[in-house]
Amino acid sequence: MTVIANRNEGQRPALHFTPKIGFMNDPNGLVYSKGVWHLYYQLNDRNLVAGHPEWGHATSTDLLTWKWHEKAIKAPSDHESIFSGCCVVDCNNTSGEFDESTGSDDRIVAIYTLHTQGHQTQDIAFSSDGGYIFTPYKHNPVLDIGWADFRDPKVLWHALSNQWVMVVAKCHQFKVGFYGSPDLVHWHHLSDFEGAGVRGYQYEMPNLVEVPFDDDNQRKKWVLFLSIGPGAPLGGSFTQYYVGEFDGTNFTSDDNYLRTADLGKDWYAAQTWFNSPDGKAYGIGWASNWQYCNRVPAERYRSAMSLPRKFTVREVPLNANTKSLSLISRPIDLSIARLPSNDAAMVYTNGSAKISPSIDVIYQRHMQGSTGAFEFKLNIKSVTSPARVTVDIANPSGRSVQLNFVVDDQGMFISMDRGRIRTGSSWDHPLFDDKVCMWVPSTQTVYDVHVIIDVYVCELFAIDGAYAFTNTFFLQDGVASTLTVSQEVTDTEVFDVYELCPLASA
Amino acid sequence: MTVIANRNEGQRPALHFTPKIGFMNDPNGLVYSKGVWHLYYQLNDRNLVAGHPEWGHATSTDLLTWKWHEKAIKAPSDHESIFSGCCVVDCNNTSGEFDESTGSDDRIVAIYTLHTQGHQTQDIAFSSDGGYIFTPYKHNPVLDIGWADFRDPKVLWHALSNQWVMVVAKCHQFKVGFYGSPDLVHWHHLSDFEGAGVRGYQYEMPNLVEVPFDDDNQRKKWVLFLSIGPGAPLGGSFTQYYVGEFDGTNFTSDDNYLRTADLGKDWYAAQTWFNSPDGKAYGIGWASNWQYCNRVPAERYRSAMSLPRKFTVREVPLNANTKSLSLISRPIDLSIARLPSNDAAMVYTNGSAKISPSIDVIYQRHMQGSTGAFEFKLNIKSVTSPARVTVDIANPSGRSVQLNFVVDDQGMFISMDRGRIRTGSSWDHPLFDDKVCMWVPSTQTVYDVHVIIDVYVCELFAIDGAYAFTNTFFLQDGVASTLTVSQEVTDTEVFDVYELCPLASA
Incomplete structure (x- = not known):
């Protein structure tokens, strides 16, 4: 279990956010204000492994180009840590802590967990400059039930009941606490939500958000994200979600089924932005897993966020008889980061080379740049007897990782074999x-797949966002530069292949 | 995806049931009567892949030695199949179909699904000779709701409500139908149970059984097993269960969490025996997975059952604060199949060889026989920084499969890498x-593990039956004969190592 740096560790993902230095985990305090998307995050800037987190800070105007800032919230001492939490815009000064001269959009309040050994409380801090400098509230904590594992508050304004509502994890009791407040300072207990699906070891990072229907922005459902770990179906940590109703007091899940927000191993602690400009649901996850996050190859910093995603809900068929109202995840539009390409508009379906009597190479491209970042789409035809499509992602040293798609009468099984690399x-x-x-x-005649490769992060979306699958991989000796798609006994289209490049910082 | 037979395919597991010829899947009709455990099973004796199933039949007096019999229920025509179902002893002749001269223990009724294209009905058949020869009821079907996917009836006698109760899968609606009958012939709808946890593509093979507490045989809970596939967390098919109450009409789950009866990939369609002699819960699963069951190496027959298991329920800690009432699975006692061994009583903890500065080989044994079957136990000490224990299971050709145990502050992760072999x-x-x-x-200071290897089946039980993990593996060129345990940075005990051998058929 020795960890030695790879040669390509210096190369950062082109479009996925990474911290300047140190170890990063959960996204925190996601808030939009005055044209700026704020991304705070758990940061240990003393080391490349988890420990003593504070709040790092970055901003973006397009969700693709990020600017690093000074730490936003610092731990007051070595035996205290600033754990995860959220931000809101207190535009109406419900807290009474803002000066009238502070612009309403500049009134940012952070609500977070102050962690000390054996005790976690919910604290708040105020920023009068739109989220750059925070001052802790002088009467912290604002919520303390005396527990060791009670953390990760996420707050929203619930207009119908005219109050702030906090969801916070009662981690080892497998409950999500709901609390209400008129002013972000005084909190009273509303209810506890007892989950369904996987319990694992503990609950973390709840996130309640109203999400529009895919085909009707006026209709919305409440979605409760919940992060769990260890105990993920594939091992380690993962993000589950519930779809239901929230009446200002109780969250009621529509049913008790396990719903997984991302089926890969590297999408945890998902959070959504407060106050998005179009009122829709935008979120981000941490592209790692507590099983190995402290040990993946790293030099100056460790771990990346996923790309920001736009969320909706849609009825997704499970079989011929039953549909499930499901979270739909679509990555942020990458078109501004695409390099112009002659063949981007082409669709490849015919075999151009045979690598065995039954296997066709239908697409191969050597990237012009060395960003290690590209995207592509596949349409894979449904068949009843087993067929396979292989996507090989190789670097100039000949190291590669494969995405495998096996289609049969049971559906499509997608895998990435990280053991082989x-x-x-x-x-x-x-x-x-x-x-x-x-x-x-197997509920459609064609499986549509969208894949984004960015140095060591692979995000895959299938069936128009109904399934997301995020996994990291680490190729030795250089980033990926060649994309090869081959197929066995099926008809696949390859299209919308684009190289991606980092954008100039705003 | 070519399948070529391995050289060792001729060798059957020593103690796991396999059919004489043909393709086997679900266990059916499990019933105990007159000192005999009956095991019927889905059998296609025309081919080595699934298709046109009928009921194969075997019996045992010890649950380890099995005797093959003639097919018990045959399909009346090529376009009809005898799908899964159960047997009961109709000792009081509630059906009125038995002659008074038939001994009460000989009155066996099979309840099963008759499958035709686009239509599945519940049919029954009678045996007056204790389960060997069955005659279909002349007025079949006994339950028909006109559906294409409505199958796998399991019937029990519910004394409290003085009726037969059937659970049957409404497969694509994700419901378990409950039906009641005074006579096994006339059935009325009691309720539908809507599950929690994973849905996947469809529900199959429900099984309702009363299971005693681990420490108090007088206290019991109702356990509803439910098989689901595809959609298993690890891929393909798996068996989920619910713990709750049954009042004669409704089954009520104690909560809505996902509970997995066996965490491996090869334990499906679990069923329990009707009328066990001590009134306790004994069951068996099919040791395969619909992802690949038609394609694993095979010559005259394909697939095995798991070992029979004895089930109880016990509160199992999930973390320091919360316990979960969980299914406890223990394999049937294998002591009569053990070869005498000089070192079985020994405990190995000291390194006998260094294979690297940090890795100790603590145990190695070359089996005397060539049964490919052995069992062993490990006690692995809990540690907070990552440690690893590797169990290498090798054949004389040097092919091997490894069980890996990684222990850290998050608990113990157990894996078998079938890609490597x-x-x-x-x-x-x-x-x-x-x-x-x-x-x-990580809720205990020592993790206890019991592993049974039997040619191509590996069954693993941890924490005194709280976790079961059944997986098949296929070594080329010979069955496993060498067991090697090595460890890195932890203290492990190896003990109770026994070679296992087939028993003479009764």
């Missing part, structure tokens, strides 16, 4: 080297 | 070659 690697972790896999039921 | 193999399946993994929370 270890061969010859200087890096090894027994909890990382698995073949991550997911499944899409 | 492909190297050099003539057999390959993209849905088989994954690294199957499970997790045990």
